[in-house]
Amino acid sequence: MTRTVLRAAAVPLASVVLGLLLGAVLITVQGHSVLSAYGALVLGGAGDADALLRTLQKATPLVFGGLAVAFAFKAGLFNIGGQGQLLVGAAFAAGVGFGLEGVPLVVHLPLALLVGGAAGAAWGAIAGVLKATSGAHEVIVTIMLNFVAGNLTDWLAANPWQDRSGSNIIARTPLVEPSAEIPTWGWLPAGFVLAVMAAFACWFILERTTYGFEVRSVGANRHAARYAGISVGWIMASTMAVAGLLAGLGGAIESLGVDGRFEAGVNVGLGFEGITIALLARTNPIAVIPAGLLVGLMEAGAAKMQFESGVAPEIIDVIQALILLFVAAPLIVRWLLRLRDRPDAPDRRLTLGAGWGR
Amino acid sequence: MTAPGGAATRPDLALASRDAGLRGWSPQRMWSVAGAVVLVALVWGFYAWDGAQTTAVLGGTVRAATLLVLGAMCGMIGERSGIVNIGIEGQFLMSAFTAFTVASMSGSLFLGVVAGVSTGLAMGWMLAAMSVGLRTDQIIAGTVLNIAALGLTSFFYDRGRSLGQPKYQSIELGPLADLPVVGTALFNRPPLTYLALVLVVVLHVLLLRSVWGMRTTAIGEHPGAAATVGIDVIRLRYWNVTLAGGLAGLGGAYLALESVGTFTRAMSGGRGFLALAVMIFGRRTPLGAYAAALFFGFTTALQGQFQLNDTFDIPAQFVGMLPFVVTIIVVAAAGLFGRMRDPAALGQPYEVR
Numbered sequence: 001m002t003r004t005v006l007r008a009a010a011v012p013l014a015s016v017v018l019g020l021l022l023g024a025v026l027i028t029v030q031g032h033s034v035l036s037a038y039g040a041l042v043l044g045g046a047g048d049a050d051a052l053l054r055t056l057q058k059a060t061p062l063v064f065g066g067l068a069v070a071f072a073f074k075a076g077l078f079n080i081g082g083q084g085q086l087l088v089g090a091a092f093a094a095g096v097g098f099g100l101e102g103v104p105l106v107v108h109l110p111l112a113l114l115v116g117g118a119a120g121a122a123w124g125a126i127a128g129v130l131k132a133t134s135g136a137h138e139v140i141v142t143i144m145l146n147f148v149a150g151n152l153t154d155w156l157a158a159n160p161w162q163d164r165s166g167s168n169i170i171a172r173t174p175l176v177e178p179s180a181e182i183p184t185w186g187w188l189p190a191g192f193v194l195a196v197m198a199a200f201a202c203w204f205i206l207e208r209t210t211y212g213f214e215v216r217s218v219g220a221n222r223h224a225a226r227y228a229g230i231s232v233g234w235i236m237a238s239t240m241a242v243a244g245l246l247a248g249l250g251g252a253i254e255s256l257g258v259d260g261r262f263e264a265g266v267n268v269g270l271g272f273e274g275i276t277i278a279l280l281a282r283t284n285p286i287a288v289i290p291a292g293l294l295v296g297l298m299e300a301g302a303a304k305m306q307f308e309s310g311v312a313p314e315i316i317d318v319i320q321a322l323i324l325l326f327v328a329a330p331l332i333v334r335w336l337l338r339l340r341d342r343p344d345a346p347d348r349r350l351t352l353g354a355g356w357g358r
Numbered sequence: 359m360t361a362p363g364g365a366a367t368r369p370d371l372a373l374a375s376r377d378a379g380l381r382g383w384s385p386q387r388m389w390s391v392a393g394a395v396v397l398v399a400l401v402w403g404f405y406a407w408d409g410a411q412t413t414a415v416l417g418g419t420v421r422a423a424t425l426l427v428l429g430a431m432c433g434m435i436g437e438r439s440g441i442v443n444i445g446i447e448g449q450f451l452m453s454a455f456t457a458f459t460v461a462s463m464s465g466s467l468f469l470g471v472v473a474g475v476s477t478g479l480a481m482g483w484m485l486a487a488m489s490v491g492l493r494t495d496q497i498i499a500g501t502v503l504n505i506a507a508l509g510l511t512s513f514f515y516d517r518g519r520s521l522g523q524p525k526y527q528s529i530e531l532g533p534l535a536d537l538p539v540v541g542t543a544l545f546n547r548p549p550l551t552y553l554a555l556v557l558v559v560v561l562h563v564l565l566l567r568s569v570w571g572m573r574t575t576a577i578g579e580h581p582g583a584a585a586t587v588g589i590d591v592i593r594l595r596y597w598n599v600t601l602a603g604g605l606a607g608l609g610g611a612y613l614a615l616e617s618v619g620t621f622t623r624a625m626s627g628g629r630g631f632l633a634l635a636v637m638i639f640g641r642r643t644p645l646g647a648y649a650a651a652l653f654f655g656f657t658t659a660l661q662g663q664f665q666l667n668d669t670f671d672i673p674a675q676f677v678g679m680l681p682f683v684v685t686i687i688v689v690a691a692a693g694l695f696g697r698m699r700d701p702a703a704l705g706q707p708y709e710v711r
Binding site: 130145276324 | 678682
């Protein structure tokens with residue numbers, strides 16, 4: 001068991017180390033001290049209770065975004081639409097959060113989360129249904145839906161749902177009612193607990209239910225799955241809806257638990273990091289949790305790193321891209337680690353391109 | 359035309375007949391010609407009604423179409439060779455950044471273009487190395503390019519830097535520029551637009567008529583068969599994807615040095631992905647893609663014009679959605695009604711056995 005986990009984790013771990021090493025080269029070239037930069041990064045992400053809270057808050061949408069990509073991946077679908085699904089989830093959850101008054105917390109908060117998740121699910125389902133009915137590739141459709149979602153939520157926050165209090169001209173909703181706020185227990189945000197529960201739920205659905213088996217069958221071989229009597233169209237559409245639900249929940253928690261409202265342009269880019277997380281986790285739902293924590297820690301600590309050593313926080317994006325590169329091209333890492341390229345190695349199963357346009 | 363393909367044998371000519379078949383008058387072709395006629399009539403009508411505004415929209419159409427067609431050509435060379443390239447967005451962004459930075463530092467727009475094209479080539483080579491050499495999944499390889507480009511350009515982005523000189527200016531092509539309707543839109547343009555137009559025609563002929571074009575089709579349809587007639591599949595895929603990157607690099611240079619005149623964070627704004635839709639809509643031929651690019655460019659130009667003059671009371675965000683909604687509809691409709699077939703080996707890594 002331990003050996004299997006270690007073997008599966010070898011490439012991702014090595015990728016992280018390589019990414020950080022190359023990041024260190026960049027920091028040195030810019031004339032900063034690597035030690036103080038990375039030291040501040042870790043302290044800023046896990047140095048005290050506040051730092052830990054920040055990391056867990058940053059990790060929450062990353063875990064949800066990672067799950068949204070990983071779940072779709074199991075059915076052979078590449079969900080690049082996490083960004084759009086997250087945005088509609090965040091906007092609609094905030095809409096319910098400030099729109100209802102005088103409702104008890106036990107009703108209001110679940111309702112707001114549910115509406116956010118449902119909005120994300122609907123957004124994801126568009127791509128799934130189009131894929132199933134017309135073969136429109138989900139990569140193109142989800143990317144386009146990201147832009148549509150960006151415009152739609154901008155409009156919602158700037159027009160019908162805009163905060164009209166005082167002289168506010170920013171495109172943002174009013175603060176959500178206290179009855180829709182997600183609580184924080186000390187350094188532990190309740191949203192992160194939800195993220196962990198979602199990860200285990202995904203694992204259970206995929207590995208222990210008939211539906212999960214059908215999803216994985218479609219991912220392994222669409223034609224064989226159809227021959228075996230599985231409704232491939234239904235699996236594609238529903239998988240994308242589940243992926244959208246996950247991303248939408250991530251956005252909803254961001255609105256209800258971190259920002260306290262929806263503001264246009266605040267959550268930009270969050271959805272794309274799900275891709276890195278999912279690949280780093282090798283699309284294993286449980287492994288998404290540590291992957292999300294790692295990236296969350298880097299993001300939480302980036303501000304302190306800039307403050308203490310002057311390194312631009314965008315270095316985090318570069319390191320993430322490098323990690324993604326190494327995870328995606330495991331032959332580089334395997335060659336460096338002198339690992340034998342076994343045909344059954346887990347990293348050889350990441351294939352999507354063959355389904356392009358079909 | 360000698361191609362970097364290897365042996366001197368002619369690829370099987372049966373492959374050529376697929377393209378030749380498209381030249382028959384299929385119902386789709388009749389519809390598109392009918393559509394074009396209606397469009398021309400409409401444009402003429404609008405021109406008679408409001409000349410200045412029509413000219414502005416047409417100019418905006420050509421301006422947006424240039425970037426899209428360059429990206430689409432980059433994508434189609436890859437796809438015809440069997441390699442999906444969803445990293446065009448990143449190729450645009452990265453080469454726009456280097457083109458702008460080099461032009462700003464050296465004071466020469468030309469050097470900027472050279473830097474942009476070189477960056478595009480380098481990014482193309484990276485995509486080839488990942489997807490052809492390392493046999494990484496092609497969709498993931500393209501995503502890596504996109505995320506890497508966004509990260510690197512954000513990290514090195516210098517807010518205070520300016521171009522320090524005017525961007526590429528329009529050149530009037532003599533009396534052609536005085537033609538009504540299309541004069542200003544097509545024949546009073548900056549240099550990179552002309553270059554792109556020439557490339558569209560040249561590449562169209564090369565892809566559909568030359569030995570290189572046939573070989574490219576062959577390695578995208580049936581690499582195993584292509585290899586048996588002596589084509590070095592891996593080598594040609596490497597060359598094609600790398601050189602195609604140069605086209606996207608030119609697109610990035612065009613964006614920074616001719617269309618906008620500066621660099622801003624994430625300035626490619628999804629147009630690398632729109633280029634993919636343009637490519638599909640244009641049936642993976644350069645002329646078809648240019649027609650599609652003009653259509654998409656038109657929606658973009660219309661959006662700009664709507665926002666400028668407040669003729670219609672439509673919120674800016676909804677007008678902003680237009681090109682993306684159109685793309686979704688086009689891609690879905692292409693799947694529903696089109697009989698278009700992808701290259702058979704698209705997306706599959708080729709292993710020499």
